[in-house]
Amino acid sequence: MSSFWSAWIIILTTIVLVGLVWVLFGNRTRSGNPDSTTGHVYDGIEEYDNPMPAWWFYMFVLSIIFGVAYLIFYPGMGNYRGVLGWTQNMEWQQENAKMDEKISTALAPYAAMSIEDLAKDEKAMRIGQRLFASNCALCHGADAGGTKGFPNLRDSDWLYGDSPEKIVESIALGRKGVMPPWKSVLTETQIDDVTAWLTTADASKKPAAGAQVFATYCAACHNPDAKGNQAMGAPNLTDDVWLYGGEIGDIKFTIHNGRNGQMPAHEHLLIPEKIHLLAAFVYSLSATNQEGTSQTAQQ
């Protein structure tokens, strides 16, 4: 707030306060007319000059004292911060810290368990599901099935790996998946060739030109066998899973313009106990971790 508006508020507040005190005390005594009326006459109706009842008067006095004390202790007078130094943000943070502490104690037994064991604990997974719904579902979908640009967490294709440690790392520290744009490096023909090489399922029919482009420009990240590299989050290009769409147009767009995938770091947003539980929940979703019991699909 600029000092002009600060002064404006301070002056207005002071005027109102002083005015209230004046009105209140100014009406305290009778005017002393001999017939004990105010002298006002409306249509022959006279107004008695009675003071305000004492309980009412003192309630006003108390309110004014409260008001003044409030303005001393809390921020109310323009830019003045108040004796207590209270802020909304601080109160919110304190409440959050209190809540986190409560949750941390409640989740302590789960934090002591390994992620593999937690994934088999039905009650823990119910909690995990709720945590997922409030923190992850916005991008990854309510059922963790993902959508364009946001990975499916239920399949067996993992950009950075689905070991407990890797999942915790992804949640806590976040991930940055960067695919550089190639339109200034590769010619249109080269892009067409490599796209054709990628999308041709039959190994004998894969165009050789495309293989050469891939080996020169793409293999460094995606591995020579195109099966990707989990150490840097380079996706496997030999499976059916296409994060940004598997149509020929989608793939060409990706090669042209590159991709910037970002998973935000959650270590400052969630307490470790929550991250542990969430990691276990995500671990339980992964198709490779479900030991043969794949997703229940029923008609």
Place this chain on the structure above:
Amino acid sequence: MSSNEPERIAAVNEYAPKEVAELDLYQKREKIYTRSIEGFFQRIRLFTGWPLLVGYFFLPWTQWHGHQTVLFDLPARKFYIFDLVFWPQDLVLLAWTLIIAAFALFFFTSLFGRIWCGYSCPLTVWTSIFMWMEQKAEGSRNQRIKLDQVPWSTEKVLRKTAKHAMWVGFAFLTGFTFIGYFTPITDLTFDFFTGNADLTVYGWIGLFAFMTYLNAGWLREQVCLYMCPYARFQAAMFDSDTLTVTYDQLRGEPRGARRVNEGEKPKNLGDCIDCMLCVQVCPTGIDIRDGLQYECINCALCVDACNAVMEKVGYAPNLIAYSSESRVEGKPFHWLRLRTVGYGSVLLIMCALFIGALVLRETTDLKILRERNALYQLRNGNIENVYTIKIGNRDRNSHQYTLSVDEKNMVIIGETAVRVESGEELSIPVRLSLPVSAWRRRNFDVKFSACLADTAERSHCINQESRFTGPLQ
């Protein structure tokens, strides 16, 4: 016209009250010392007051199928009343309960006047108890008046202390029990007396205890006179056949003291012997002989007082009685009137509908929330939509539910058989998958069904529709 003027003024003067005192707006309350009285209507009051009081104090201590019989669990947002469990979704039932209660009040008021005020209002019931305590501590009406006039003495201090101690004790019990309707009372008792209860619990109990003490001990009739809105709009439900406590003016006037000789009435006087008992027993401090007044709570204390006196002097009873405007005028009394029939039939219809709604109420809640990000996804030749399904089980037993959709080409990916515990609401994310070959290029509604799978005799499904979307070209 002008020649009639003086006569008209005389007629008005004749009906004006004899003494017109100027009322001061800031008039101090005159303390009312009620004389205790026994009689037919007081016994009725006892029979209406006691069950309410006993019910209030003991109901929270009873259990019903594993929970407190009546418990308004605000943090969990669940109200338990015997077999019924109400969730926030049932708020409309609460609204109907209150509307029905209001109409019941209107109905009975149009028939019997303000019997609610005189017999069942908590303020009346609690005030009666406080008055009884007052009498135990300070003695009868005359003794109390005297006690207030004499200077402070050890006896006065002792008597006053005893009274306030009883009041505070009862007020505390009242406040404690009230909070016991909102927190399980057995836990509350333990926590309260070990000092472990929440600060807010102490605060609320203190507040309710204080308000009870204040209202039933100090304010009493002032609540009816100055605060209660019902006292002011009661007249809207009255008609000329409404039963109200009425003084039979034709029979009573002119009033006057007399020597009582059995069977012989002074010729110049009516039946009212002007003993003032009806005024002394009145909890709102009015003189019923001045006619129907807004202060009157129809409690019939004056009826009992007057009948006792009439019996003593050998006159016929019911000089003051439950009567009506038309009865006093000698006209016949009708039960069936526009108001009674109107209020009565509306009340009956609403009660029937309410009970119907209560009995037919679903104990399963099914809610379908569409995913809030992408409308649909194309994946491996399928169109997929994501939903979060919420199944709430309000029944006392846990249930097994089976989820299904009414589209034969559609596959549900996710949990389709779930167990929901009693009082639990479960969120189940599912993905509906439809082959592109079955897609008709327009969005349509899918019917979700949650069927109770555990009870064979009650194969019951709850349905809910939601939208399935896909590419339109």
